[in-house]
Amino acid sequence: MIQLQQRSSSPIYEQIVEQMKELVAKDIMKAGDKVPSVRELSSTLLINPNTVSKAYQELERQGVIQTIRGKGTFVLEPSVPRMAAERIEALRHELQRLTVEAKHLGMTKAQFREMVDEASHMLGEGYHAAD
Amino acid sequence: MIQLQQRSSSPIYEQIVEQMKELVAKDIMKAGDKVPSVRELSSTLLINPNTVSKAYQELERQGVIQTIRGKGTFVLEPSVPRMAAERIEALRHELQRLTVEAKHLGMTKAQFREMVDEASHMLGEGYHAAD
Amino acid sequence: MIQLQQRSSSPIYEQIVEQMKELVAKDIMKAGDKVPSVRELSSTLLINPNTVSKAYQELERQGVIQTIRGKGTFVLEPSVPRMAAERIEALRHELQRLTVEAKHLGMTKAQFREMVDEASHMLGEGYHAAD
Amino acid sequence: MIQLQQRSSSPIYEQIVEQMKELVAKDIMKAGDKVPSVRELSSTLLINPNTVSKAYQELERQGVIQTIRGKGTFVLEPSVPRMAAERIEALRHELQRLTVEAKHLGMTKAQFREMVDEASHMLGEGYHAAD
């Protein structure tokens, strides 16, 4: 399910973190689901176990997964996310940066918003609480 | 006008690139304006001239500024951006990534859109040509 | 395989870029081949690693080589070249300049063409697809 | 007749040298013709006289023009060019470099030759000596 681009400029461990979060965000992986063990995933992806380990540590730090000693690693209930305030600030800042780039690419507000809508269809409507 | 965060994970030269692009996007710096010389900015920011130079070279590659021999460095007319196709693809991908993060932070589509609108007020409406 | 002329007016990093492109154009280095590491080449050529690094970054920007984190740097498949339109225009302009020089050297069209043919034997015939 | 691009990456004095040689190669300026004085050309082009002076020195070194004390500067008879052997070697080398670039741009020998022919129409046919 995870596909690496060895030639990408973003480090492999970050690619794993991002894609794992994407799978969870899209409900392809749900709370309680077991994620592959470090050994399993590293041998599937043909990469160093340390790299997978680093990714899982980051996911755990972000509250996405949890390792239970001797049982394995599992997707967590979506809950109050760790470091929410900081991460929201970071999100705001990155959106700001993307807007600057859009401006330099000559995009209008409408075009940018369309691109946002395309990307954000996975988000809930928000009439009822986020599940 | 440029403020560095020495402890940030993004390199200094990138911070300069981003902030310079932001100043241009917000029309605080306009086509024809002279940007500080390499020496001047490096001594203001208390960093090495090479670091400023690297930032300026990147900005030149992106078509934001232009160096005129012995005269200095100037903001360029906004024109056909370099490598537009690739950069638009990258923008789309980063928006996708931010949406995933928004989902993990429990945001709804409406909340995310609001944050986008906040960030994107600098973009033109596009009803009339971009001036 | 790379030979520098310290006294040349063209900078060392450009000499490396040109010669590397020549090796690739002549199929002496092929897609997938590993190029020497920055440290290795710099110690072979007795120059600073930063200079090699600068050359490699330029080659990467031109789509000739690719760096894979922690693994090394490799020759890329020849593909759609970056900034093809601009580079073709530059090529046309430089050919124009060389023709002017040939005229000043008293060369005839036939002599110039002969010199061109000598230089261009590496180019494919184009009857069949490239490769 | 001479048009400078302040924003070009090639220095102004080189642009003057090249364009002057182009005018001569195209027979727009002929042997015996007076070229503008340093002061005149510098005030026409709105540049520093030193820059024009440097260009004229280079043109004189190449045997294109000659300054006659108190009379002015004139286009020379095309004669045995100065440093012909070296300049032919340099020409050969630059053609080699352009071929490498053409190869990287995916051009075939036929396409490259066509571009050469386009550029070299100013050269004589060579049935009779180059005048």
Place this chain on the structure above:
DNA sequence: GTGGTCTAGACCACC
């Protein structure tokens, strides 16, 4: 091991 970033500072070309 690999490449990327940064500093401190020299030297040079151009104007």
Place this chain on the structure above:
DNA sequence: GTGGTCTAGACCACC
């Protein structure tokens, strides 16, 4: 004055 190139060498992230 301006920016471009290069060296010597430190420190870091990634694998």
